[in-house]
Amino acid sequence: MKHIFGVIVILIVSVITGVAAKAMWYDTWSPTKAAPPQKMAWVKQQTSDAIAKTGADRNQPGTSGDASEKVTDNDAEVSDSSGATDASLTADAAVSNDEPEFSGGFPVAKLDMVVDHLINGTAHFVDAREEYEFDDGHLKGAHLLPSSAIYENIENLMAVGVLPGPGKPIIVYCGGGSCEASHNVAKVMAEFDYQNIYIYVNGWEEVMAEPDRFAGQTE
Amino acid sequence: MTTNPNTSTLDYAAVKPNDTRAYSVRNILSHVFALVVAGFFLYAAYGKIGPVNARQFAVQIGNYKILDAAYSNIPAIILPFIEVYAALALLFPKTRKAGAILMAGMLLFFICAVFYSAIHLGLSIDCGCTGKGGSKAGWGVIARNTGLLIATGLSVWLYQCGPCAPKTSVDS
Numbered sequence: 001m002k003h004i005f006g007v008i009v010i011l012i013v014s015v016i017t018g019v020a021a022k023a024m025w026y027d028t029w030s031p032t033k034a035a036p037p038q039k040m041a042w043v044k045q046q047t048s049d050a051i052a053k054t055g056a057d058r059n060q061p062g063t064s065g066d067a068s069e070k071v072t073d074n075d076a077e078v079s080d081s082s083g084a085t086d087a088s089l090t091a092d093a094a095v096s097n098d099e100p101e102f103s104g105g106f107p108v109a110k111l112d113m114v115v116d117h118l119i120n121g122t123a124h125f126v127d128a129r130e131e132y133e134f135d136d137g138h139l140k141g142a143h144l145l146p147s148s149a150i151y152e153n154i155e156n157l158m159a160v161g162v163l164p165g166p167g168k169p170i171i172v173y174c175g176g177g178s179c180e181a182s183h184n185v186a187k188v189m190a191e192f193d194y195q196n197i198y199i200y201v202n203g204w205e206e207v208m209a210e211p212d213r214f215a216g217q218t219e
Numbered sequence: 220m221t222t223n224p225n226t227s228t229l230d231y232a233a234v235k236p237n238d239t240r241a242y243s244v245r246n247i248l249s250h251v252f253a254l255v256v257a258g259f260f261l262y263a264a265y266g267k268i269g270p271v272n273a274r275q276f277a278v279q280i281g282n283y284k285i286l287d288a289a290y291s292n293i294p295a296i297i298l299p300f301i302e303v304y305a306a307l308a309l310l311f312p313k314t315r316k317a318g319a320i321l322m323a324g325m326l327l328f329f330i331c332a333v334f335y336s337a338i339h340l341g342l343s344i345d346c347g348c349t350g351k352g353g354s355k356a357g358w359g360v361i362a363r364n365t366g367l368l369i370a371t372g373l374s375v376w377l378y379q380c381g382p383c384a385p386k387t388s389v390d391s
Contacts, residue, residue, distance in 0.1 A: 003316040003317045003320060004317075004320075005317075006308065006314055006316070006317025006318075007317050007320050007321055009317075010301065010304045010305060010308060010317060010318075010321060011301065011321075013300075013304055014297055014300040014301040014303075014304055015297055015300075017300045017304075018296040018297035018299075018300050019296075021268070021296065021300070022273075022296050025269075025270060026269075026270040026273055026296070028270070029270030029271065129343070130343065130344075130345055130352065130353075130355065131352070131353065132355065133343065146345065146352050147278055147279075147282060147344075147345070148275075148278070148279055148282070148344070148345030148347060148351075148352030148353070149275065149345075149351060149352035149353075150275060150278060151271045151272075151274060151275045152275070152351070152352075175343050177342075178284075180281065180282055180284060180342075181282060181344070184278045184281060184282065184288075188274075188278065
């Protein structure tokens, strides 16, 4: 009986410690505070440049009719909490003439879009799978950000030029299925002010199933 | 073991040396097992405590698809502290049983979770055992946790049976 009492005491003390740690320690942390100030200043500069450039591009004539007007209305509008930019989403939807699909609050990247960006090098690809899966094969130029160690590795993304803000689209993919790992990675990236994030829900499973479409685009 | 028929008590002179040795060996083994299990849990908890580590651990819990992502923060905050206190309790003989009950409960739960997510659902996920990536959830993790479970049991069982020094027999 006294052992059960001991177990209960340990559980109560653990809960109290956890609640105290959350209130006094964990809640004081924020992703933007965690990044080195110098780097953040540089990131902000890059971000404003990207916003200005995106605005200029969108105001150019010749982009597809109604869609371009929609885009202009949403110009430089920062995304919803999920980190996806409405404007770029509308633009992509206009290109594909499809209603945008969402998964876990993020727009879904379809096969055609993924292949287009991959061939033209117009998007950053982030692999949310584990390192051993990445080593077995991944999309060309993809950056490894395993969902089990996102916070440890997110600065590596900045180091290779994948910066927060509404720059190039970022397509996060994982093994396929429900693609939970890529949703987790996308959520954390959004915490760090990354925008324009897409989820390639079908992920590596589809890459393997469509070898012709991805010929020469994997490594 | 020989007894003195005249007094119905143990002949300590005849039995003490061997039994004392057995007592020591059992106790030492008990402490070793407790140290191994507690050491592993303390190391595992170290990687899960802190603002960044706790967030990462919440993601790892979410990957198992047992809890809704919205609720994975609660175990991510509390579980590491249960691990710490249970490990400390396991180290001290007086609180060893309480620590072992918690350890066994957690290990059984982890085994079931890994079996459900990695084997049954077939998810390719990191086990999140130490809060850091690099250890795939699967049979390897189940085997290791089973080993730790057995070691936890032995640490208690050996200590319970440890006092093998002869008890005075009841006079008839």
